Amino acid sequence: MSSDLHIHTTASDGKWEPKRIGEIAYRLGLSYISITDHDSTEGIALALKGAPHGISIISGIELGAYFEHYDIHILGYGFDYQDQKLQNQLAKMRDARFYRAQKMVERLNELGMEIDLTEIVAEAKGENIGRLHFANVMMARGxxxxxxxxxxxxxxxxxxxxxxxxxxxxxxxxxLIYSAGGLAVLAHPGAIGFRSLEEEIASIRLFQSFGLKGIEVIHPEHSEERTSFYSNLASELNLLPTGGSDCHGPSGKDTIMIGKWTIPDEWAEQLLKQSHILGI
Structure with missing residues (x-):
């Protein structure tokens, strides 16, 4: 059996609703899945409510972060998704997203596009506003x-x-993830673009000193060689290996489907055993 611990839904920039994710995972025979929306936990409860019998859902999130000049994504697993400190921080981030959306509308207006913020909000349908919603409105308006x-x-x-x-x-x-009872994992390290292996390893060691507990070994952007490298690195640094499809739903020929990149169930179980609370 296998598991997919990196899946996005309509709660961020994915195209499938959380309930649909559970149904697809069930048909594929997956054991564990995790909804890892960007800066949002809104899809977790919906996924739990609609999950078919036999699918175990691990609480998840993908937090946007930065280190020096690098864009870094930190995955969180096995935390209390109703934790007040976590939710307060996510609310601040939502406010910042709204301000960002206002500024993006202003930029588009300056470029001659008559787009209003209310159109973007309507397109988002209560989700965190993202660039995909802008793209949809721009396309609809021609x-x-x-x-x-x-x-x-x-x-x-x-x-x-x-x-x-x-x-x-x-x-x-x-x-933030640790304070909510979860484990922090470095997402798709192969996509970060470190200047050298030495810098990459030194950075990961530094992240460990902050409390990092795992590294995403299996990911669509990792070649076979890089996957092997991260697997060995996880073992060497005593980090939990994780992975998944990073599925965002259908997108034509470039679609990455749920279950296309999976991990052994043992990896998911190790992650749960080491989290402060066993799943959700």
């Missing part, structure tokens, strides 16, 4: 033909409508 065009010409980093989103420091992200 300013771009595809979402890809919206990102490549306007919304990606370095493009005219891009506004950096609020992020925690790596240390704060790790400690």
């Amino acid at each position: 300013y771009v033909k595809t979402r890809q065009e919206a990102f490549e010409k306007f919304l990606n980093k370095g493009q005219p409508a891009y506004i950096e989103r609020f992020k925690l420091t790596v240390e704060k992200a790790i400690k």
Whole structure:
């Protein structure tokens, strides 16, 4: 049996609702899954409520963070998703997202696109506002033909409508997860872009000193060689190995489906055993 511990839903930038995730995982015969939405726990309760019998759901989140000039994502697992300190911080991050959305609307207006913030909010349907919602509105209004065009010409980093989103420091992200009873894991290290292996290993050791407990070994962006490297590194540094598909739902030919990249059930069980609370 296998598990997928990196899945996004409509609670952030995924295209499938949490209930649908559980149904798909059940059909695939997965044992454990984790809903790891960006800076949000809203999908967890919905996934639990609609999960078919036989699917175990581990609480999860993917926090955006920074270290020096690097964008870092920290995954949290096995925490109390109703923890008040965690929810207070996520509320602050939602407020920052709204301010960011306002600034992005202003940029698009300056570029000649008559888009209003209320359109973006309506498109988000109560979810955390993200660039995908902007792309959808831009496409619906005829300013771009595809979402890809919206990102490549306007919304990606370095493009005219891009506004950096609020992020925690790596240390704060790790400690926030720990304070809610969970374990912090470094997400897709192979996608970070460290300048050298020496810098990467030194950074991971530093993150360990902050309380990092695991490293995402299996991920679509990791080659076979990198997967082997991270597996050995996890063993060497006594870090828990994790992984998953990082599925965001259907996106044409580039779709990465739930269960395409999985981990042994033993990895998920090790993670739960070491968390402060056994799952949710």
